[in-house]
Amino acid sequence: MIQIKDLHKSYHMGSNSLHVLKGINFDVKEGELVSIMGSSGSGKSTLLNILGMLDEADEGQYILDNVPIKNLNEKIAAKYRNEFLGFIFQSFNLINYKSALDNVSMPLYYKGVKRKERTERAMHYLEKVGLAQWSHHLPSELSGGQKQRVAIARALASDPKVLLADEPTGALDTKTSYEVMELIQGINDEGKTILIVTHEDDIAHMTKRIVNLKDGLIIDDSPVEQIRASAHV
Amino acid sequence: MFDLERWQEIFETLSKNKLRTFLTGLSVASGIFILVILLGFSEGISNGVKSQFEQDATNKISVWTGVTTKSYKGLNPGRYVQLKNSSFDAIDNQYGDYFEYRTKDYMIWGGAVTFKNESGNYRVRGTMPDNQFIENADIGSGRFINQSDINESKKVAVIGNKVKTDIFKGEDPINQNIQVFGMNFKVVGVFYDPGGDREEGQVYIPLSTAQKVFNQGENIRNMAFTVKMADNFDEAVKRSNAIALGVEQKIKEIHTVAPDDLSAVRVNNTLEQAEKIYSLVATIRAVFWFVGIGTIIAGIVGVGNIMLIIVKERTKEIGIRKALGALPMSIVGMILQEAIFVTMFSGLFGLILGLGLLELVGPQIESDFIKYPQVDFNIAITTVFLLVFAGAIAGFIPAYRAAKIKPIVALRDE
Numbered sequence: 001m002i003q004i005k006d007l008h009k010s011y012h013m014g015s016n017s018l019h020v021l022k023g024i025n026f027d028v029k030e031g032e033l034v035s036i037m038g039s040s041g042s043g044k045s046t047l048l049n050i051l052g053m054l055d056e057a058d059e060g061q062y063i064l065d066n067v068p069i070k071n072l073n074e075k076i077a078a079k080y081r082n083e084f085l086g087f088i089f090q091s092f093n094l095i096n097y098k099s100a101l102d103n104v105s106m107p108l109y110y111k112g113v114k115r116k117e118r119t120e121r122a123m124h125y126l127e128k129v130g131l132a133q134w135s136h137h138l139p140s141e142l143s144g145g146q147k148q149r150v151a152i153a154r155a156l157a158s159d160p161k162v163l164l165a166d167e168p169t170g171a172l173d174t175k176t177s178y179e180v181m182e183l184i185q186g187i188n189d190e191g192k193t194i195l196i197v198t199h200e201d202d203i204a205h206m207t208k209r210i211v212n213l214k215d216g217l218i219i220d221d222s223p224v225e226q227i228r229a230s231a232h233v
Numbered sequence: 234m235f236d237l238e239r240w241q242e243i244f245e246t247l248s249k250n251k252l253r254t255f256l257t258g259l260s261v262a263s264g265i266f267i268l269v270i271l272l273g274f275s276e277g278i279s280n281g282v283k284s285q286f287e288q289d290a291t292n293k294i295s296v297w298t299g300v301t302t303k304s305y306k307g308l309n310p311g312r313y314v315q316l317k318n319s320s321f322d323a324i325d326n327q328y329g330d331y332f333e334y335r336t337k338d339y340m341i342w343g344g345a346v347t348f349k350n351e352s353g354n355y356r357v358r359g360t361m362p363d364n365q366f367i368e369n370a371d372i373g374s375g376r377f378i379n380q381s382d383i384n385e386s387k388k389v390a391v392i393g394n395k396v397k398t399d400i401f402k403g404e405d406p407i408n409q410n411i412q413v414f415g416m417n418f419k420v421v422g423v424f425y426d427p428g429g430d431r432e433e434g435q436v437y438i439p440l441s442t443a444q445k446v447f448n449q450g451e452n453i454r455n456m457a458f459t460v461k462m463a464d465n466f467d468e469a470v471k472r473s474n475a476i477a478l479g480v481e482q483k484i485k486e487i488h489t490v491a492p493d494d495l496s497a498v499r500v501n502n503t504l505e506q507a508e509k510i511y512s513l514v515a516t517i518r519a520v521f522w523f524v525g526i527g528t529i530i531a532g533i534v535g536v537g538n539i540m541l542i543i544v545k546e547r548t549k550e551i552g553i554r555k556a557l558g559a560l561p562m563s564i565v566g567m568i569l570q571e572a573i574f575v576t577m578f579s580g581l582f583g584l585i586l587g588l589g590l591l592e593l594v595g596p597q598i599e600s601d602f603i604k605y606p607q608v609d610f611n612i613a614i615t616t617v618f619l620l621v622f623a624g625a626i627a628g629f630i631p632a633y634r635a636a637k638i639k640p641i642v643a644l645r646d647e
Contacts, residue, residue, distance in 0.1 A: 054556060054641040074561045074636075082558020093553045093644060097249040110558040115238060158558070 001162065001193050002028040002051065007060035009046055020046045021057070022216035028162075028195065033188040033226075035196045035204040038213035045166060047213070048197045052085055052164045053077045065161050082110050086155030090167035092147040094139040100126060100150045101135040107158040125153040129183060145176035152183060156192075163187070163194040169203055181206045182229035202227075243571050257539045257572075258579030261620060264532025265580050268525040268616055269587025269608050275521035277595070277606030279514045284427070284604055292333075292469065293367055293503040294477050295457040296324075296484060305491035314488045314497050317451045323487055324456065324480055331476055334363035337456040339443045346392075346436055347412040351400035355393075356435045357413055359443020367457050368426060375407045375422030382421075382439040388446075390418040393433035397423050413438070416446055460504070470508045477502040532620060537627030540572055544631035551635050552643025561636035565629065572628035573621055580617040588613065 009021040020043045028034055038044045049055035050062065053072060062069045064084055072080070094103045105122035113121070126132050129149040139147055148168060155163050168184070169177035181203060188194050196207060204210050205227050212220035247254045298314040321337040329335075344357035364370075365377040373394060382389050390411060397406050406420040418438060426432035444450060460476055463469040481500040482492070490497045551564055588608065595606045635643075
């Protein structure tokens with residue numbers, strides 16, 4: 001599903017240049033649930049942003065679902081993001097003046113789905129994350145866990161190939177974190193490819209494979225015995 | 234632009250950000266409103282002044298005399314300068330070719346005028362036939378003084394409409410006899426004057442008759458002329474000024490008055506005054522335009538400012554939308570369409586409010602100097618579109634910049 005070869009990325013701040021990714025190589029197959037770990041500054045978020053086409057690599061190859069991702073202009077990047085990717089953020093990033101339902105239907109709006117169908121599909125995903133009765137609430141009226149579940153429903157709404165989650169449990173307490181992870185595991189069980197950036201061990205061990213990053217290089221990449229989150233809830 | 238889905242999205246955004254929408258709308262609506270009111274009143278002032286000048290012919294030169302204040306050629310100051318028929322003839326001989334109408338008057342201010350048992354004090358004025366045109370008098374019934382009245386010194390009178398209503402009490406005055414200082418005069422006409430009651434409270438009689446019955450011999454009180462209009466206004470003013478100066482010098486020469494004596498002979502040139510007033514009106518209008526355009530510019534800057542803040546405030550939202558697959562142009566389009574819709578709607582609202590107020594309050598204004606305040610609708614609608622256009626430009630720049638921001642940067646914005 002994802003193939004990455006020799007990926008480099010530097011940031012330039014004035015005269016200083018910061019080499020964040022120093023040659024990353026890894027593949028993700030369809031249906032995998034991968035966590036990317038590393039201390040802060042290891043480059044894990046940068047890697048995820050490049051995977052998410054929110055940022056561009058300086059060097060190297062990135063192939064997503066057999067489509068080489070390079071020399072993207074804004075238009076194509078927007079199209080690919082909409083078609084291939086679903087995002088889950090640490091700070092949820094819901095639009096605060098829109099109801100849960102409208103937030104979830106947003107990617108469908110940009111896909112050009114008609115209003116009626118949009119609402120139906122968004123409702124379906126809200127049901128899936130267990131928030132059907134909260135559909136008309138604003139994000140400010142929801143708890144952290146509920147917000148993240150709305151965000152997950154939104155990420156799923158356009159039926160993307162890959163879900164990218166940047167510290168999805170970073171702003172949540174342990175119990176809520178496990179509830180969110182249970183949901184993510186369930187989605188993975190249905191065959192969706194998911195990448196999670198995290199620095200929490202327990203969360204990482206709820207995935208099927210841990211990629212460890214240090215100073216812009218992969219130092220360890222090994223499958224793990226998946227711990228079911230439901231056991232902890 | 235005409236995508237229904239897009240409009241739904243925009244209405245939703247606007248209705249969920251009511252304060253922001255309201256403030257943007259307010260700055261636009263008040264700008265247009267103030268402009269409309271200002272332009273309306275400048276038009277009103279110009280109408281008012283014009284109607285003031287309609288009282289008399291605008292190209293009138295009139296000559297009045299008073300008492301000398303300077304000794305000249307052995308004559309003492311304090312001497313009354315008495316105009317005569319001959320003074321009038323001298324002027325008419327010299328400048329007659331330039332004159333359209335000419336008159337000489339002898340008048341008595343509180344003349345007792347009686348019809349049957351009703352009486353009142355009115356200005357009784359001996360005059361010439363041309364005075365009808367110099368005073369812009371309108372004959373309501375009958376006729377004005379004519380040349381044969383003058384030649385034969387007939388005892389006829391033309392009364393103003395006020396005199397008619399005051400002492401005739403609804404009777405038809407034509408061919409009735411009125412008494413002026415106890416002498417019988419036959420009413421031959423009734424006149425109206427744009428000057429209103431003040432002018433209509435007069436009784437005109439033939440000059441020759443007036444000179445006889447008031448024992449004035451050849452004496453006249455004043456004279457007035459209208460100058461033939463030249464093709465353009467500036468030319469006319471120039472000619473009329475030259476004639477006025479010439480007339481003044483001639484009168485002073487005939488009556489042995491010091492050339493620098495300002496109060497003995499006064500020559501009044503309405504055209505010159507008209508020019509001054511018209512240029513004053515033009516200045517007022519220019520000032521109002523200036524203020525109005527300033528208001529509009531303030532409105533545009535306000536809209537631009539609000540758009541800038543909106544974009545700044547929505548940077549994160551823009552990042553989210555882009556992460557979800559929004560095209561850069563759809564972001565620009567969304568913000569622009571919102572800006573255009575709000576400025577258009579509130580601009581038209583301010584326009585309608587301003588026009589409505591002028592329509593409502595305009596007729597209530599009872600001032601000599603403001604009449605029928607109104608606005609050229611085309612100008613008003615043009616300013617609305619100008620404001621919308623400027624608002625769109627003001628919104629476009631930050632929107633375009635926002636759409637260019639990488640989503641990752643926009644998302645990091647807190």
